[in-house]
Amino acid sequence: MSVRSVALLSILLLSSPAYATTSASTNGDPIDFHWGEKITLRDGIKLNATLYQPHDQRTPLPCVFTLTPYVSQLYHERGAYLAAHGYVFLTIDVRGRGNSEGAFTPLLQEAKDGFDIVEWLAKQPYCNGKVAMWGGSYAGYDQWATAKEFPPHLASLVPVASPRPGVDFPFLQNIYYSYDMQWITLTSGRTAQDAIFDDSAFWSSMFGRMHTDMRPFRELDTIVGNPSPTFQTWLSHPEPDAYWDSYSPTPQQFAKIDLPILTITGQYDDDQPGALSFYRDHFRYGSVSAKDRHYLIIGPWDHAGTRTPTDGYAGVKFGPASLVDLNRLHLDWYDWTLKGGTKPAFLKGKVAYYMLGDDTGEWRYADSLDAITSTFHPMYLTSGGNGSNGVFASGELMDVASSAAAKPDHYVDDPRDTTFAAWDRSETSDTDMTDQSGLMAASGKVLVYHTPPFARATEFAGFPKLSLWLAVDQPDTDIAAYLYEIRPDGSSIELDSEILRARYREDLRKPMPVKPGVVERYDFDRFHFIARRIGKGSRLRLAIGPMNSRFFEKNYNSGGVVAEESGKDARPAIIMLYHDARHPSALYMPVSVR
DSSP, X not given: OOHHHHHHHHHHHHSOTTEEEEOOTTTSOOEEEEEEEEEEOXXXXXXXXXXXXXXXXXXXXXXXXXXXXXXXXXXXXXXXXXXXXXXXXXXXXXXXXXXXXSXXXXXXXXXXXXXXXXXXXXXXXXXXXXXXXXXXXXXHHHHHHHHTTOOTXXXXXXXXXXXXXXXXXXXXXXXXXXXXXXXXXXXXXXXXXXXXXXXXXXHHHHHHHHHHHTOOGGGHHHHXXXXXXXXXXXXXXXXXXXXXXXXXXXXXXXXXXXXXEEEXXXXXXXXXXXXXXXXXXXXXXXXXXXXXXXXXXXXXXXTGGGTSOOSEETTEEOOGGGOOOHHHHHHHHHHHHHHOOOOOTTOSSSEEEEEEETTEEEEEEESSSGGGEEEEEEEEEEOTTSOOOSTXXXXXXXXXXXXXXXXXXXXXXXXXXXXXXXXXXXXXOSOGGGOOHHHHHTTTTSXXXXXXXXXXXXXXXXXXXXXXXXXXXXXXXXXXXXXXXXXXTSOEEEEXXXXXXXXXXXXXXXXXXXXXXXXXXXXXXXXXXXXXXXXXXXXXXXXXXXXXXXXXXXXXXXXXXXXXXXXGGOOOEEEEEEOSTTSOOEEEEEEEOO
């Protein structure tokens, strides 16, 4: 050990073990740091917090906190930044994680604990009674959970990339993710299982074992070696019900939430459905004054990019304007809402969104989410009798619906086919959004439709919709629809996708078995928000096929309890897609106001 190391160790041992002064690498003022702050909850459980303050703080200040299951040291940089710019910041381990006491019950525990934290902070001598929250993903969700308890001193929220239980976690359109067990393993015990969580090849192998052996999804926790009561509880609620409703504000609670809110998500954020579900319900039920104080940002980013923006994701380029300084934006927001400062310059409208195109992009603004879309342009599916069964033998998306009889297209969803991988992303590739190999390899197993090349650049902004007239010969099946831009050079960019379990074609809360052979309209109306300029000469591609993937709960099409089905229950399903005069199947693209 060097002399310098010995000297440093001596200083650390002789100073207070939980308190130190540091100059944060944040271009701000020096800060004070206090590890091991204990927050006592109503039931006596003590949560562990790390406290960041401006150095030698002399007057009470607004407090900002994040409540995380990922161990509080993860947000050291954010805490140092806000403390260096005039705020008290606490990063807090949730109940049962990190150095906090108690047992971890994912998500459901955070509402009352969040209330207790807010009110505890408001009583501390360093706090002036104004308490705000910060954080993304889980720490975005727990802001909404806390808000529904109405702590009197909660003054502002910035929920980022917030999943909403029963909407996009632990399932999407009532189809569970295999990822659920990956996340449960990450948060098992008290410390983060980062190395295990990050081993994508390991998880792909484990999910593949379930998939190829055709074992029930309910056994996934046993297959990966981590039996989980949480996982089993989730599976016992396969559609939105009172259990999932209890995680979120009720309509009456949304109506009472009235404080400044800045919602942030991204076009490639997997939790965009949850984030916008919270946003829409607040606008549906909230008061005029509450809605006037709720702002929305939809960047181009993926889930992680909603907190630390990058200029691209998985092969898609965003351009330099996407690199927003979100630390600065958060600081400006808190200065405005907690200290009476000026409105953040970035917020030029109630909604900010990013128009992508030509490997770059620009920020646009609107008064509301609905105001971004001027109209919907229908593109009708047709095949001319060629079957539409692949990229190189595709049907068409046309501006005019067919006026005559047309032979329907069809594909087969065979749950026993363990080679199908049209939608699977590589665990090693960093170009998943531009990789066409999986779809091309699925030729003959999917339906594909293309528009003619665009005569001029065209901007779409909003939520695509898809209406398909289908007949299925089994009680159930899972259907996937993927949307791409195909450039003049043949390269591809994935724009969006949606999945649908046939039994929920009419209502996500009420399963209804398919009537075999009956032609019905299936509406895919839960696509993500997109904002994309389709270049001159580019085409749109729509691909439709089975949702048969190791990364999702497999539907064996028998109509039983999906999580309990296995290979012995498998029924190949034939899906007929009609696109004649009586059955105008169509893609509806949202045309931008500009």
